[in-house]
Amino acid sequence: MSSRIEILNDGGYRSDGRRQYELRSIDIDMSPQGTADGCAVVSHGLTQVQVCVFGPREARKRAETLHDRAVLNVEVGVLPFSAGERRRRGRADRRILELAASIKSTFEPVIQTSLYPRSQIDIFVSVLAQDGGLLQACINATSVALASAGIALGDLVCAVSGGVHGTFPLLDLSALEEGDLPNVTVAITPRSGKVTLVTLETRLHVDRFGEVFARACEAGRVIHTEMRRAVRARTSKLVDAMGAGTKGTGEEDVERDVLMSEINDF
Amino acid sequence: MVLDDEDFAEGTQKLTCPGEPITSSHAFMRGHGTYVDNEEVIASVAGTIERVNKLISVRAIRARYSPEVGDLVVGRITEVQPRRWKVDANSRQDAVLMLSSVNLPGGVQRRKLESDELQMRTFFEEGDLLVAEVQAFFADGVMSLHTRSLRYGKLRNGQLITVPPALIRRLKSHFITLPCGVDLILGLNGYIWVSKHLKQNEQEGEDAFDAEAVYSNRNDDIDDATRAAISRVSNIIRILGAHFVPLTDTLLLDAYEWAVEQEGGVKDLLNSDIGDALVSAVAARS
Amino acid sequence: MASVSLSKAEKSFIQTSLQATPPLRADGRALLDYRTVLLETGVASQANGSAKLNVGKAPLEGGGGTEVLAATKLEVEDVENGDGLDGGRIVCAVTCSPSAYPHLSSNALDEVQYDLTMILHQTISHQTLHPKNLGILPKKKSWLLNLDVVVFADAGNVLDAIFMAARAALWDTKVPRTRAIQYQAKKAGSGTGSGDMDVDSGNEPGHGLSGFDTRDMARTAADFELPDYWDEGEVLDGRDRWPVCVTLNVLPSHHYLDATTPEEASTPLKLHLAFSFPTDQPCHLQALRLLGPGELQLPQLKTLIADGEKYAKELFTALESKLRDEDLRRNVKARDKFASR
Numbered sequence: 001m002s003s004r005i006e007i008l009n010d011g012g013y014r015s016d017g018r019r020q021y022e023l024r025s026i027d028i029d030m031s032p033q034g035t036a037d038g039c040a041v042v043s044h045g046l047t048q049v050q051v052c053v054f055g056p057r058e059a060r061k062r063a064e065t066l067h068d069r070a071v072l073n074v075e076v077g078v079l080p081f082s083a084g085e086r087r088r089r090g091r092a093d094r095r096i097l098e099l100a101a102s103i104k105s106t107f108e109p110v111i112q113t114s115l116y117p118r119s120q121i122d123i124f125v126s127v128l129a130q131d132g133g134l135l136q137a138c139i140n141a142t143s144v145a146l147a148s149a150g151i152a153l154g155d156l157v158c159a160v161s162g163g164v165h166g167t168f169p170l171l172d173l174s175a176l177e178e179g180d181l182p183n184v185t186v187a188i189t190p191r192s193g194k195v196t197l198v199t200l201e202t203r204l205h206v207d208r209f210g211e212v213f214a215r216a217c218e219a220g221r222v223i224h225t226e227m228r229r230a231v232r233a234r235t236s237k238l239v240d241a242m243g244a245g246t247k248g249t250g251e252e253d254v255e256r257d258v259l260m261s262e263i264n265d266f
Numbered sequence: 267m268v269l270d271d272e273d274f275a276e277g278t279q280k281l282t283c284p285g286e287p288i289t290s291s292h293a294f295m296r297g298h299g300t301y302v303d304n305e306e307v308i309a310s311v312a313g314t315i316e317r318v319n320k321l322i323s324v325r326a327i328r329a330r331y332s333p334e335v336g337d338l339v340v341g342r343i344t345e346v347q348p349r350r351w352k353v354d355a356n357s358r359q360d361a362v363l364m365l366s367s368v369n370l371p372g373g374v375q376r377r378k379l380e381s382d383e384l385q386m387r388t389f390f391e392e393g394d395l396l397v398a399e400v401q402a403f404f405a406d407g408v409m410s411l412h413t414r415s416l417r418y419g420k421l422r423n424g425q426l427i428t429v430p431p432a433l434i435r436r437l438k439s440h441f442i443t444l445p446c447g448v449d450l451i452l453g454l455n456g457y458i459w460v461s462k463h464l465k466q467n468e469q470e471g472e473d474a475f476d477a478e479a480v481y482s483n484r485n486d487d488i489d490d491a492t493r494a495a496i497s498r499v500s501n502i503i504r505i506l507g508a509h510f511v512p513l514t515d516t517l518l519l520d521a522y523e524w525a526v527e528q529e530g531g532v533k534d535l536l537n538s539d540i541g542d543a544l545v546s547a548v549a550a551r552s
Numbered sequence: 553m554a555s556v557s558l559s560k561a562e563k564s565f566i567q568t569s570l571q572a573t574p575p576l577r578a579d580g581r582a583l584l585d586y587r588t589v590l591l592e593t594g595v596a597s598q599a600n601g602s603a604k605l606n607v608g609k610a611p612l613e614g615g616g617g618t619e620v621l622a623a624t625k626l627e628v629e630d631v632e633n634g635d636g637l638d639g640g641r642i643v644c645a646v647t648c649s650p651s652a653y654p655h656l657s658s659n660a661l662d663e664v665q666y667d668l669t670m671i672l673h674q675t676i677s678h679q680t681l682h683p684k685n686l687g688i689l690p691k692k693k694s695w696l697l698n699l700d701v702v703v704f705a706d707a708g709n710v711l712d713a714i715f716m717a718a719r720a721a722l723w724d725t726k727v728p729r730t731r732a733i734q735y736q737a738k739k740a741g742s743g744t745g746s747g748d749m750d751v752d753s754g755n756e757p758g759h760g761l762s763g764f765d766t767r768d769m770a771r772t773a774a775d776f777e778l779p780d781y782w783d784e785g786e787v788l789d790g791r792d793r794w795p796v797c798v799t800l801n802v803l804p805s806h807h808y809l810d811a812t813t814p815e816e817a818s819t820p821l822k823l824h825l826a827f828s829f830p831t832d833q834p835c836h837l838q839a840l841r842l843l844g845p846g847e848l849q850l851p852q853l854k855t856l857i858a859d860g861e862k863y864a865k866e867l868f869t870a871l872e873s874k875l876r877d878e879d880l881r882r883n884v885k886a887r888d889k890f891a892s893r
Contacts (some may be wrong), residue, residue: 030507032615034705036651037330039615046597050704052651056330056358058344060657067406075650075658079621080700081599088645088700091658112301112310117406119358124651126704128621129598147284152310157283175395191308192287226384231283231312238327238613239279241510244434255640342557394555422561425578425814430613483560485568489578493569497580504579508614532580536588538611 007021007165007177015176016045023160023219024133028230030148030223035123038149039138042141044172046131049138051145055121058244070116074110077140078095078127083175099224100125103138106187106197112152113188119153123131126231132175133161135185140223145230156227162212164204169220171211184209186216195215282324297323298332331357331431331455333409337400338440340421343390343410351390353398356455357432359408363390364535365416367401369419369480371409372395389481397422397451397459417441421451423485424461427500429507431456435514442515444522446495452513462488462498471495494532501535502544509545514535558817570803572881578815583808584863587617589716591871593724593878599623601788606716608707619704622717623849624725624765628688640686640694640751643675646714646797648703653741672714675826676722677793683789688730688776695727708812711824715797716871723792723875730776738779745756773831795826795838796871798863800856802846807856809863821846826862843890873892 005015012019021094024045033039038051043049059065076096081089089096103125111121125138139159146153161169163181173183182204188199195217200209282288287306296302299311300323307313311326333339333355341353344360368389390396398411413419426524434454442450443463451459455496488496502521506513524547525535534540569576575583587608598601602623609617629636646668648661656664686695699721701714734874758879770893799806801815810821826839838856842848848856 016625030834032613032617034617034651036618036652038328051549052649054651054654058352058360059352059654075649077649077790079596079623079647080645080698081596081623081625084598086627086698086700116358118408122654124649126649126702127649129596147312149326150311150313150326152301153284154301154310189285192288192303219612224641228283232281235281235283235312235314235327238510239281241613242512243279340558344557394559395562420561421559423565424564425562445779483564485561485564485774488565490572490574493576494580497576497578498598501579504610508610508612510613533582533585535582536579541611
């Protein structure tokens with residue numbers, strides 16, 4: 001089913017009025033939710049994903065713990081009314097399991113799990129609305145949620161989706177574009193520039209892939225700026241709130257931090 | 267963002283987020299919340315940078331409780347295992363309370379008997395709340411608690427309030443008595459126990475260590491005024507927690523006085539306007 | 553609903569406080585006070601109607617509260633060949649996010665979901681509440697209304713929250729207006745083929761009736777169309793009938809409303825009552841469930857139902873005024889947005 005809507009018109013505008021490399025508007029909300037240790041709601045245009053992080057905490061099943069690091073558990077739930085067509089997906093739906101596995105493998109090398117042996121980190125993803133770029137939104141929301149939970153990360157992981165229309169690479173695809181174009185999702189750790197995830201769903205010429213991949217890496221840095229801004233704003237808000245009530249606790253901090261030992265040897 | 271000595275002036279709070287380089291690893295040693303890569307010290311959590319001499323660390327603004335030896339914690343029993351209990355203390359792993367670390371009825375010098383191991387639930391069972399001190403750590407970082415003091419042990423006559431652990435600072439004493447007849451125990455793990463005041467002389471008395479009393483689940487008679495005071499104090503703590511204000515004894519006293527001056531009901535404190543007014547009033551006084 | 557462990561001392565403290573004179577709750581509320589309820593409608597853009605509700609959320613960094621999101625989606629169903637019922641049907645489902653019950657395994661979560669789904673579905677989909685405008689073409693096509701409720705957090709009293717959110721989402725639902733049409737092939741011998749022309753007439757050929765006569769249209773038409781693609785539609789019928797639920801937590805001497813999780817753990821006997829208040833009619837009791845260990849004498853049950861009706865009426869009125877406010881707010885917002893262009 002090819003749509004009659006032009007993906008990219010002669011003036012260089014896409015179906016929703018964006019330019020070729022323009023990203024949709026990003027909104028990051030870190031207000032606390034329920035009893036979660038960390039929470040974030042990230043929107044890319046109309047795609048909205050909420051991630052709640054619990055942990056590190058005592059693992060529910062002792063058999064599944066690892067003696068030297070934390071176990072990562074990712075569960076994804078897609079709301080039935082998130083897409084245009086209502087569909088009730090069970091927890092064992094293949095696409096959902098794939099999504100969860102991608103998120104888990106993206107974050108496993110990034111979270112410093114060796115700091116939390118024998119514990120469990122739960123990442124609960126809820127997809128509130130879908131309009132393309134689902135994996136991208138899930139990864140970005142998970143990064144921010146982990147940061148807000150105070151879990152040690154090597155870096156914030158930033159993800160962007162991209163596609164190719166003819167010979168033109170496009171970034172941050174909407175659902176309409178995803179349906180028509182071969183699309184790729186790239187997740188990077190901006191500081192080192194390393195790539196932690198690349199997925200490609202359809203066929204793409206190797207040259208085209210190189211172009212869109214390079215553009216996506218650049219776009220990842222843009223997203224990183226937004227994420228950094230949101231995390232800093234929240235940290236600063238909390239620090240100010242704490243400062244408003246305290247009378248100065250400098251001495252205690254000094255005494256505490258002089259004892260430096262990561263895992264106390266016994 | 268590479269920082270050196272001048273940037274760490276007194277009183278400035280430098281913020282960071284994961285993946286941000288802080289300084290060169292040649293000049294500084296790295297502490298909690300950081301790691302070294304490529305000769306740089308890099309932050310791994312979002313929070314404030316703290317520097318002590320040559321040690322750089324980042325304190326996460328909001329994280330699970332990180333225990334240290336000697337800390338006072340309030341915990342809830344989650345499991346009863348052979349010769350020990352597992353205690354939920356809002357930390358990365360459940361803490362452990364060994365049978366040998368609790369006071370056994372009949373005097374503190376009493377030796378452990380076999381029958382004690384079989385009757386562990388007569389001391390603590392699942393769901394019980396207790397106040398204990400961190401004695402030591404096991405090799406994997408699990409904390410070991412002890413209640414070998416008459417001030418520690420099972421909690422009753424009150425209710426539990428939870429706040430983020432970052433708001434509980436290390437104080438000289440975590441047992442606070444408010445003038446309205448309410449006792450507070452500020453666990454460093456963010457669990458706070460608000461209860462009816464227990465007179466000092468009822469606590470002490472090492473010779474007459476009454477198991478019935480210490481491990482009893484029965485509450486004392488509490489009069490209505492004290493109950494109302496307990497509810498009021500609980501609401502105050504919730505407000506301070508929601509506004510992310512660190513808790514100290516003076517702050518709580520000020521807050522309670524203000525709340526009483528308002529002459530409102532206990533449930534008026536649930537109103538967000540009153541809550542905001544409370545926090546500003548208390549901040550103004552300090 | 554989920555088991556939260558509480559010590560015996562804590563439970564007894566809560567119970568004695570509730571049974572004291574005057575009764576005192578942990579946060580100082582009166583027995584019949586509800587916590588702050590935050591309600592927003594129109595939160596899911598892809599749905600036909602939606603609402604987000606939070607009971608007892610602490611301000612700023614407190615978080616918490618019971619948070620529920622409900623949304624309705626309409627699908628067309630075939631009455632003759634498919635699952636459709638003439639006049640439409642409603643199906644409800646409740647999902648619990650694992651973040652609401654972080655200590656439960658996925659099997660236990662499924663059980664909680666199932667229980668909540670059953671109560672909601674059996675109450676809402678009952679024929680006495682059935683809205684009149686869910687049919688499209690009699691005996692041929694009808695609407696299936698899917699009501700999905702998601703529980704994001706549970707700090708007590710989740711069933712009341714679910715029913716309130718469901719009512720709000722149903723209130724917000726707009727059913728697209730449809731118009732029955734039928735393709736009418738031109739009579740044989742009357743000219744070139746224009747057989748696929750969309751003609752708004754329905755009667756059998758050869759009767760000589762005017763093409764403007766559409767009296768029998770709906771009866772014989774085979775298909776429908778949306779006359780206005782951009783129109784949201786008309787409001788779902790039966791707005792006044794959707795029920796509200798009050799949960800009475802029962803103690804030997806009295807009862808209270810809107811329990812927090814520790815209170816629920818201390819007073820396990822609960823009476824769920826769902827009332828419907830159709831305009832100009834006496835109120836109806838749509839659902840009743842008694843859960844938990846304990847028993848009630850029949851006279852006691854009768855007084856509880858009578859009391860429950862009073863509480864439900866107050867809740868109903870408060871919710872309705874809030875829903876009207878929300879409608880107004882969104883209309884004003886839309887108008888302002890349009891005017892500012």
